[in-house]
Amino acid sequence: MDDTGNRAVSLAELDRFCRAALTAIGADAATADAATRAMLHATRLGVDSHGVRLLPHYLTALEGGRLNRTPQVRTVGGLGAVEVLDADHAQGALGAYRGMERAVDLAGRFGVGAVAVRNNSHFGAAGAYAMAAAERGFIGLAFCNSDSFVRLHDGAERFHGTNPMAVGVPVAGGDPWLLDMATSAIPYNRVLLYRSLGVELPDHVASDAEGVDTRDAHAAQMLAPLGSEFGFKGAALAGVAEILSAVLTGMRLSFDIPLMEGPDFAQPRLLGAFLLALNPDAFLDRAAFDAGMHRYLDRLRGSLAAQGGRVMAPGDREWAVAAQRDVEGVRLDPATAEAFAAIAARHGIAPPG
Amino acid sequence: MDDTGNRAVSLAELDRFCRAALTAIGADAATADAATRAMLHATRLGVDSHGVRLLPHYLTALEGGRLNRTPQVRTVGGLGAVEVLDADHAQGALGAYRGMERAVDLAGRFGVGAVAVRNNSHFGAAGAYAMAAAERGFIGLAFCNSDSFVRLHDGAERFHGTNPMAVGVPVAGGDPWLLDMATSAIPYNRVLLYRSLGVELPDHVASDAEGVDTRDAHAAQMLAPLGSEFGFKGAALAGVAEILSAVLTGMRLSFDIPLMEGPDFAQPRLLGAFLLALNPDAFLDRAAFDAGMHRYLDRLRGSLAAQGGRVMAPGDREWAVAAQRDVEGVRLDPATAEAFAAIAARHGIAPPG
Numbered sequence: 001m002d003d004t005g006n007r008a009v010s011l012a013e014l015d016r017f018c019r020a021a022l023t024a025i026g027a028d029a030a031t032a033d034a035a036t037r038a039m040l041h042a043t044r045l046g047v048d049s050h051g052v053r054l055l056p057h058y059l060t061a062l063e064g065g066r067l068n069r070t071p072q073v074r075t076v077g078g079l080g081a082v083e084v085l086d087a088d089h090a091q092g093a094l095g096a097y098r099g100m101e102r103a104v105d106l107a108g109r110f111g112v113g114a115v116a117v118r119n120n121s122h123f124g125a126a127g128a129y130a131m132a133a134a135e136r137g138f139i140g141l142a143f144c145n146s147d148s149f150v151r152l153h154d155g156a157e158r159f160h161g162t163n164p165m166a167v168g169v170p171v172a173g174g175d176p177w178l179l180d181m182a183t184s185a186i187p188y189n190r191v192l193l194y195r196s197l198g199v200e201l202p203d204h205v206a207s208d209a210e211g212v213d214t215r216d217a218h219a220a221q222m223l224a225p226l227g228s229e230f231g232f233k234g235a236a237l238a239g240v241a242e243i244l245s246a247v248l249t250g251m252r253l254s255f256d257i258p259l260m261e262g263p264d265f266a267q268p269r270l271l272g273a274f275l276l277a278l279n280p281d282a283f284l285d286r287a288a289f290d291a292g293m294h295r296y297l298d299r300l301r302g303s304l305a306a307q308g309g310r311v312m313a314p315g316d317r318e319w320a321v322a323a324q325r326d327v328e329g330v331r332l333d334p335a336t337a338e339a340f341a342a343i344a345a346r347h348g349i350a351p352p353g
Numbered sequence: 354m355d356d357t358g359n360r361a362v363s364l365a366e367l368d369r370f371c372r373a374a375l376t377a378i379g380a381d382a383a384t385a386d387a388a389t390r391a392m393l394h395a396t397r398l399g400v401d402s403h404g405v406r407l408l409p410h411y412l413t414a415l416e417g418g419r420l421n422r423t424p425q426v427r428t429v430g431g432l433g434a435v436e437v438l439d440a441d442h443a444q445g446a447l448g449a450y451r452g453m454e455r456a457v458d459l460a461g462r463f464g465v466g467a468v469a470v471r472n473n474s475h476f477g478a479a480g481a482y483a484m485a486a487a488e489r490g491f492i493g494l495a496f497c498n499s500d501s502f503v504r505l506h507d508g509a510e511r512f513h514g515t516n517p518m519a520v521g522v523p524v525a526g527g528d529p530w531l532l533d534m535a536t537s538a539i540p541y542n543r544v545l546l547y548r549s550l551g552v553e554l555p556d557h558v559a560s561d562a563e564g565v566d567t568r569d570a571h572a573a574q575m576l577a578p579l580g581s582e583f584g585f586k587g588a589a590l591a592g593v594a595e596i597l598s599a600v601l602t603g604m605r606l607s608f609d610i611p612l613m614e615g616p617d618f619a620q621p622r623l624l625g626a627f628l629l630a631l632n633p634d635a636f637l638d639r640a641a642f643d644a645g646m647h648r649y650l651d652r653l654r655g656s657l658a659a660q661g662g663r664v665m666a667p668g669d670r671e672w673a674v675a676a677q678r679d680v681e682g683v684r685l686d687p688a689t690a691e692a693f694a695a696i697a698a699r700h701g702i703a704p705p706g
Contacts, residue, residue, distance in 0.1 A: 078464065082463070116637075153664070167589075177596070181586045226580055240520050250637045250645065253652070279432070280601065284469075304508060306507050313592070
């Protein structure tokens with residue numbers, strides 16, 4: 001137990017609990033599997049904002065009708081190395097995993113594959129899908145938009161969502177190079193996590209309802225785009241995610257998406273997602289690719305650090321957390337622990353322990 | 354004339370002068386055309402750091418042998434919607450324009466096309482190639498790495514290049530949505546421009562030889578990655594450009610690339626480039642795509658601005674400059690004006706006027 005009174009629980013127990021809870025409210029096996037896999041990806045890597053704390057949210061959305069508990073994901077369009085999937089209002093991880101599976105299959109045949117997913121929903125950590133490509137030896141890119149919560153550069157109202165982008169690159173014999181970033185200064189789910197934990201936000205990452213900077217997670221009503229005085233770059237990266245995942249899918253723009261938090265949990269939110277895979281073998285010998293990644297990472301990790309700092313490759317911090325959590329498990333934040341106890345009691349499921 | 358004593362010169366005159374100078378030193382028509390087109394793209398849009406001020410540099414590299422004055426660009430590999438081009442040590446704009454042409458052709462057939470360019474060189478403004486795709490009605494992405502000049506997050510030595518990325522998206526009846534950004538806080542060429550202009554750098558964008566922040570453009574020995582305290586995101590984006598343009602092409606990593614500035618101008622630098630095109634028609638009806646972009650841009654440009662600020666879409670600032678320069682021409686910075694006078698005298702070419 002830590003000083004919050006929460007015991008550490010194993011990842012295997014969290015996996016069991018998420019699947020059991022999703023199944024208990026009527027989600028089919030594919031939905032329970034995809035949602036659990038994506039949440040556990042995030043929790044294992046320390047991306048707690050997108051981890052199992054989202055389980056109560058997904059249960060509410062599945063029970064309310066926003067999400068389809070038994071979706072039929074199907075191909076509805078495309079051309080050559082492009083496919084368009086209709087996710088049938090599935091929990092977002094299902095549409096996104098299916099999309100990346102298809103993108104990788106296409107990249108196996110065509111060297112590159114791009115998949116637009118329609119009628120999807122919140123897919124959690126974008127890195128889960130980039131990771132899925134890297135696990136198969138492909139470079140994977142994943143993009144999504146989300147309900148408006150980020151102001152523009154020099155803007156004073158919510159415009160883009162936190163619009164994440166993720167890139168995963170396979171590294172022979174090791175964990176992938178894995179970038180998973182919000183195009184906002186911080187992810188919105190971190191605001192929610194910090195509210196639960198009672199922690200102050202960093203400077204210049206969030207604004208109150210009038211657009212004035214604040215460090216109070218409870219007062220935060222919008223986020224700043226990545227880049228501080230160069231926030232036009234962060235806002236533009238949000239635009240890349242917006243165009244690929246919403247315009248190119250014909251789905252809702254951020255400012256048209258009902259709030260993730262509700263109050264409406266009955267209507268599908270009509271989110272899109274965009275997945276792209278590249279097959280290194282189409283570009284050069286695999287041995288040369290692998291050697292290039294190793295040389296790049298070896299030099300990066302050996303690069304001179306500033307005093308008190310440490311240089312890391314994207315994902316390094318996360319793999320270290322994963323190695324620890326594989327052994328020690330994870331302590332849930334208080335709000336999540338409380339919600340899990342209620343779910344366990346309601347459905348007669350053993351709480352994760 | 355402005356207060357520096359420089360007259361404004363027309364874009365047409367700059368175009369003529371660049372072509373004439375390139376031709377005078379033996380560059381073939383394809384090289385003169387591509388290099389001029391890329392430089393004029395940047396100068397027209399106000400990206401002066403990557404504009405015609407690079408002409409003396411390219412002339413030196415073409416005469417020195419670093420660049421091939423009569424390159425044979427050819428396809429050397431690929432699979433399906435992927436092609437690998439060998440640029441035969443061409444001036445970088447030639448390899449990059451050819452690469453994007455092929456990517457667009459592939460995307461016309463397969464919905465998406467990806468091209469790795471080997472044996473290329475400095476390609477100037479990445480946005481030129483994203484723009485080339487957008488002009489044909491496709492979404493274009495362009496990436497390149499460059500010689501080390503940017504420290505890692507928490508790093509204290511040069512590691513990545515300024516590793517630009519560009520994305521261009523066609524907008525029916527208007528200028529494209531156009532992002533062209535260094536993954537450093539500012540582009541290296543802006544340091545050179547500020548040295549020439551005697552202007553101070555912004556805070557926290559550059560460090561001296563010991564890695565300490567400086568605003569003196571002459572003292573700047575490395576740049577910071579985009580993102581300030583979230584510089585791990587900027588460093589990771591640099592990594593995306595590095596992996597796509599160098600690892601996937603089998604070309605040099607940033608820290609292996611000889612300095613752009615020389616002193617060696619005889620040896621090819623073995624840079625790669627990566628171009629990707631997406632065909633909107635493979636994803637949805639063109640009318641729906643066009644309507645989506647219009648709705649997105651209309652709402653973006655109408656979004657509430659902070660006091661004293663102005664919200665803009667990527668490219669808006671540049672299109673405004675272009676409209677002005679199309680009419681009024683452009684004033685060269687003093688170092689470039691002086692270099693152009695010397696080139697004119699040496700080759701008996703009329704200076705731009």
